[in-house]
Amino acid sequence: MDADLEHLLFIYALQNAVKHNSAPKSGAVIGTVLGKHPEFRSRVREIGPLAGKVVAKVAAMDGPERKSLLAEIAPELLDELTETREHSRELPALLGAENGVVMRFAPNPSGPLHLGHARASILNDYYVRRYGGRYVLRIEDTDPRRVDPEAYEMVLEDIEWMGLGITDIVYQSDRLDVYYDWCRKLIELGGAYVCVCEAERFRDLKLKKKACPCRDRPVEENLELWQRMLDGEFYEGDATVRVKTDLDHPDPAMRDYSAMRIVNTPIHPRVDATVFPLMNFSVAVDDHLLGITHVIRGKDHIANTGRQRYIFDYFGWKPPVYYHYGRMGISGVVLSTSSMREGIRSGVYTGWDDVHLGTLRAIAR
Numbered sequence: 159m160d161a162d163l164e165h166l167l168f169i170y171a172l173q174n175a176v177k178h179n180s181a182p183k184s185g186a187v188i189g190t191v192l193g194k195h196p197e198f199r200s201r202v203r204e205i206g207p208l209a210g211k212v213v214a215k216v217a218a219m220d221g222p223e224r225k226s227l228l229a230e231i232a233p234e235l236l237d238e239l240t241e242t243r244e245h246s247r248e249l250p251a252l253l254g255a256e257n258g259v260v261m262r263f264a265p266n267p268s269g270p271l272h273l274g275h276a277r278a279s280i281l282n283d284y285y286v287r288r289y290g291g292r293y294v295l296r297i298e299d300t301d302p303r304r305v306d307p308e309a310y311e312m313v314l315e316d317i318e319w320m321g322l323g324i325t326d327i328v329y330q331s332d333r334l335d336v337y338y339d340w341c342r343k344l345i346e347l348g349g350a351y352v353c354v355c356e357a358e359r360f361r362d363l364k365l366k367k368k369a370c371p372c373r374d375r376p377v378e379e380n381l382e383l384w385q386r387m388l389d390g391e392f393y394e395g396d397a398t399v400r401v402k403t404d405l406d407h408p409d410p411a412m413r414d415y416s417a418m419r420i421v422n423t424p425i426h427p428r429v430d431a432t433v434f435p436l437m438n439f440s441v442a443v444d445d446h447l448l449g450i451t452h453v454i455r456g457k458d459h460i461a462n463t464g465r466q467r468y469i470f471d472y473f474g475w476k477p478p479v480y481y482h483y484g485r486m487g488i489s490g491v492v493l494s495t496s497s498m499r500e501g502i503r504s505g506v507y508t509g510w511d512d513v514h515l516g517t518l519r520a521i522a523r
């Protein structure tokens with residue numbers, strides 16, 4: 159019997175030491191043993207000295223020794239430790255989220271949602287549930303080339319299937335006047351200009367860190383050109399609004415990027431317009447106007463975060479807190495909407511719910 163009691167005390171002392179990575183505490187060990195084996199409660203007097211003896215023995219070992227001995231003589235107690243750690247694992251806290259958050263899920267309506275969308279949307283959903291607040295679904299449909307009219311409905315269906323706690327829905331194509339307005343303000347501030355250079359010429363200058371002739375045009379002339387863009391006096395590619403950034407920026411893609419452009423074809427399925435914001439402009443304006451507090455998105459957006467920062471700085475807006483997570487790939491699963499669409503068209507896949515695709519429809523099926 160003594161051997162049993164001593165053995166129990168010994169293995170729980172080991173577990174206690176491994177758990178806290180320090181010498182075991184006699185009181186805690188006795189408490190655990192009596193809690194799990196009430197039959198020893200009648201022998202409480204003997205336990206003290208026995209516990210003292212085993213605790214001293216365990217205290218004399220080092221960390222790795224304790225762990226390997228525990229793994230050998232009572233592996234289930236070691237497993238218990240890792241299990242507890244997994245159960246209590248929680249996603250990291252968000253900075254400044256104590257009083258609630260406003261977060262967003264912002265898909266393009268270019269096809270149904272896939273696992274990449276699920277990851278982004280469920281992470282955001284988790285934090286809105288954790289801290290309370292609003293969860294904005296923002297349909298980013300300002301690139302007519304990336305809009306599939308049928309996708310609007312599919313996106314909503316997929317969101318319902320995931321059970322996201324969306325509180326607000328915003329369609330960017332309903333907000334073109336808002337972007338036009340802020341574009342004009344940015345031009346007035348001297349933070350943007352209308353560029354009428356040929357794309358190739360601008361690219362050459364940009365790579366040489368040189369300003370194009372449009373950059374220093376007076377504000378009044380820029381406003382006039384902007385109005386002419388809106389009036390349909392320019393054709394696709396003939397004029398674009400550029401944000402003045404830093405021509406010396408080490409990344410050429412950050413130098414004076416486009417904020418507004420003309421798209422004549424295809425015709426947008428929801429709005430009658432030819433001037434559309436590019437995502438970095440509309441995203442910055444909307445994140446501010448919708449009061450987005452935290453943005454969780456993939457690392458592939460880090461450069462965009464840098465571009466959007468210029469807009470926040472020009473207007474003196476406080477940017478949201480950004481978090482970027484690593485890329486995801488699942489071997490053998492297609493996650494690119496354009497490759498999926500191509501495969502469906504060419505007959506490689508049977509449809510959006512083909513089991514080779516990473517769409518939520520395929521998983522549901």
Ligand SMILES: [Zn+2]
Nearest residue numbers: 353355370372
């Ligand atoms: Zn130019």
